[in-house]
Amino acid sequence: MEKKPLIVLTGPTAVGKTSLSIRLAKAVGGEIISADSMQVYRGMDIGSAKITPSQMQGVPHHLVDVLDPEEDFNVFLFQKLAFEAMEKIYAAGHVPILVGGTGFYIQAVTKEVDFTKEAADGEYRRSLEELARQQGAEALHEMLARVDPKSAEAIHAHNVKRVIRALEYYEQNHSPISEHNQAERAKSSPYQLAYFVLNAPRPLLYQRIDARVDEMMEQGLLHEVESLYERGCRRGMSSMQGLGYKEILDYLTGDIETLEEAVDTIKRDTRHFAKRQLTWFRREGDVIWVDKDRFDYDEDRILDFMLECIRAESQE
DSSP: OOOOEEEEEEOSTTSSHHHHHHHHHHHHTEEEEEOOSSTTBTTOOTTTTOOOHHHHTTOOEESSSOBOTTSOOOHHHHHHHHHHHHHHHHHTTOEEEEESSOHHHHHHHHTTOOOGGGOOOHHHHHHHHHHHHHHOHHHHHHHHHHHOHHHHHHSOTTOHHHHHHHHHHHHHHSSOHHHHHHHHHHSOOSSEEEEEEEEOOHHHHHHHHHHHHHHHHHHTHHHHHHHHHHTTOOTTSGGGGSTTHHHHHHHHTTSSSOHHHHHHHHHHHHHHHHHHHHHHHHHSSSEEEEEGGGGTTOHHHHHHHHHHHHHHHHHO
């Protein structure tokens, strides 16, 4: 059976995926599926650097503004919603383009990862959540480091949800989730896949991250998080795990003393996140690295290169 086309445009945060994704979608007759764990939430626009309706330029976008901040969102739900969106896109005779920086979400789709073997033990999960509340996120992260050092290295201690998931996997399967992820990476994709990783030199990337955080503050990130706090959003919610949101929330609750410290923490943690994103993409097979400096930062040349790769992929 002929494989269906699927394009991925990913890369570290603030590298410049949005404008390129619109041009790519227009060039191939594509529709965009957001592979982002925060843009899915309504009312969380500034901190997620959410694409605006005018920026979309008429290109259909899926998985943007589909949940309320009080609702849970995870890789299982993302995969389900992404597959549903892809069916509609194929039915319309268009090409789905996964755009975003959440590597695990992308892998869940490109490799059709089977999550059925990972049924959660509710009691064990609750005990881990309680442990995190009583002893802090670091204690939980140390538990993971003992049984699965590779995952502990890849997952930030403050990403409690992913730490718990990795510990759950170990508890259920008596083997590290890092080994499972490695096996999934080795699988070939059931799609005619063109998987692009947009990248820029690290000093420039870090400069762009810092500038983006400053811009978010100017646009009203503090007010956005205050509004979410007033409606009852708290640290334990999926929506409040996002970079920018959790730090400002910590400032509002007094866990971070000054707004300046909160902003510095957002910048530092976002730079660390970008580094971890790149580590993830380097481990993925079949990716096409698009280093912006090799194209003198010329988006026309970058787009031409990507279209050439897509044509070559379709002829194989």
